[in-house]
Amino acid sequence: MEMKSQRELLRVSPTCELPELAGLITSALVGTGPALRFADGGSESCPSTICVVIATSGSSGLIKEVAYTSGALLASARAANSYLGARIGARWSLLLPITHIAGVNVVIRSMELGTLPVDLRDFDGEYPTVDFTSVVPTQLFRALNSDQRLLRHLQSTQAVLVGGAALSPSLRLEAESAGIRIVETYGMTETCGGCIYDGTPLDGVEFEINEQGIIAIRGSVLASGYLNTPNLFNLHNGWFTTNDLGQIIDGKLQVKGRADDVIISGGENLSLMAVEATLSVRFPDIECAAFAVDDPHWGQALHLAIVGNISEMEISHYLAAALGAFAKPKGIHFVESLPLLGIGKIDRMTLTRMVNNE
Numbered sequence: 001m002e003m004k005s006q007r008e009l010l011r012v013s014p015t016c017e018l019p020e021l022a023g024l025i026t027s028a029l030v031g032t033g034p035a036l037r038f039a040d041g042g043s044e045s046c047p048s049t050i051c052v053v054i055a056t057s058g059s060s061g062l063i064k065e066v067a068y069t070s071g072a073l074l075a076s077a078r079a080a081n082s083y084l085g086a087r088i089g090a091r092w093s094l095l096l097p098i099t100h101i102a103g104v105n106v107v108i109r110s111m112e113l114g115t116l117p118v119d120l121r122d123f124d125g126e127y128p129t130v131d132f133t134s135v136v137p138t139q140l141f142r143a144l145n146s147d148q149r150l151l152r153h154l155q156s157t158q159a160v161l162v163g164g165a166a167l168s169p170s171l172r173l174e175a176e177s178a179g180i181r182i183v184e185t186y187g188m189t190e191t192c193g194g195c196i197y198d199g200t201p202l203d204g205v206e207f208e209i210n211e212q213g214i215i216a217i218r219g220s221v222l223a224s225g226y227l228n229t230p231n232l233f234n235l236h237n238g239w240f241t242t243n244d245l246g247q248i249i250d251g252k253l254q255v256k257g258r259a260d261d262v263i264i265s266g267g268e269n270l271s272l273m274a275v276e277a278t279l280s281v282r283f284p285d286i287e288c289a290a291f292a293v294d295d296p297h298w299g300q301a302l303h304l305a306i307v308g309n310i311s312e313m314e315i316s317h318y319l320a321a322a323l324g325a326f327a328k329p330k331g332i333h334f335v336e337s338l339p340l341l342g343i344g345k346i347d348r349m350t351l352t353r354m355v356n357n358e
Contacts, residue, residue: 075220076192079202127153136344164344168280199252
């Protein structure tokens with residue numbers, strides 16, 4: 001990023017009211033106002049080409065300030081609306097925090113349709129009917145299992161984007177059986193959020209699988225880089241290399257999990273995502289996170305965090321039968337909720353620390 005010409009970076013409160021927020025975003029996009037920063041701390045200025053900065057942290061815990069041009073944000077919003085067939089005047093609802101790109105995207109998509117989203121971040125009462133909304137899998141799970149108000153809201157839409165973390169096939173099937181029209185999105189903060197919908201890239205987006213089986217993405221929706229750690233932005237010849245494994249089936253992308261989610265337990269390779277996906281098929285009424293704990297005997301021992309009521313023996317026997325004896329968990333921990341990294345991804349490091357401190 002060109003650093004010579006600088007622009008003020010204004011901190012936006014996560015509770016900013018939508019009319020004010022829309023005004024700030026409009027000024028940032030057209031260049032008549034300061035760029036916007038949706039996180040505490042960090043940089044006070046940015047290159048003049050940047051209009052929005054979102055802070056994100058991955059599994060390493062390192063905070064990265066992702067910087068976007070107006071071109072990338074508008075390309076993302078227009079491509080999403082086009083894919084959904086959203087017409088001028090259609091309404092979105094905002095169920096996600098604006099500290100994450102997914103929440104900012106909802107606002108910009110709405111503005112592109114000449115509307116403001118219905119703000120449901122702290123809403124008391126029956127949710128109104130809208131055309132579109134965006135949630136993470138944990139919200140979808142809650143709607144199907146405990147939150148009737150949210151369920152009715154999701155059922156009322158033309159489409160519900162679900163992203164931020166892997167959507168299990170069983171949860172999608174349950175949602176669709178309940179009358180919710182699901183569109184599974186794949187992307188990350190560096191790609192303006194979801195840029196591949198149900199395995200198909202949005203307009204202006206391409207993907208490929210490299211020789212290591214890792215997904216790479218290029219196109220108009222890519223962020224410009226990281227303000228605070230520019231050397232870590234994994235861009236080569238226009239392609240952003242993700243940390244996810246994938247394959248192409250019938251021309252569509254299928255995400256297989258993170259390249260770094262495979263552990264070695266007792267000499268056997270074991271995918272944490274495969275464990276979670278396997279359990280979700282057999283036990284759709286629970287939430288589960290698989291994680292590893294260093295172990296002198298196993299090297300890395302598989303542990304599970306579970307939300308819900310289920311027999312430990314039933315889980316152990318099912319995993320052993322489905323994946324092999326080495327997939328039998330060495331610890332099962334029942335928790336009230338799963339710790340999240342961002343707005344949907346499981347914070348495995350916190351779970352590991354929880355066990356190590358027991």
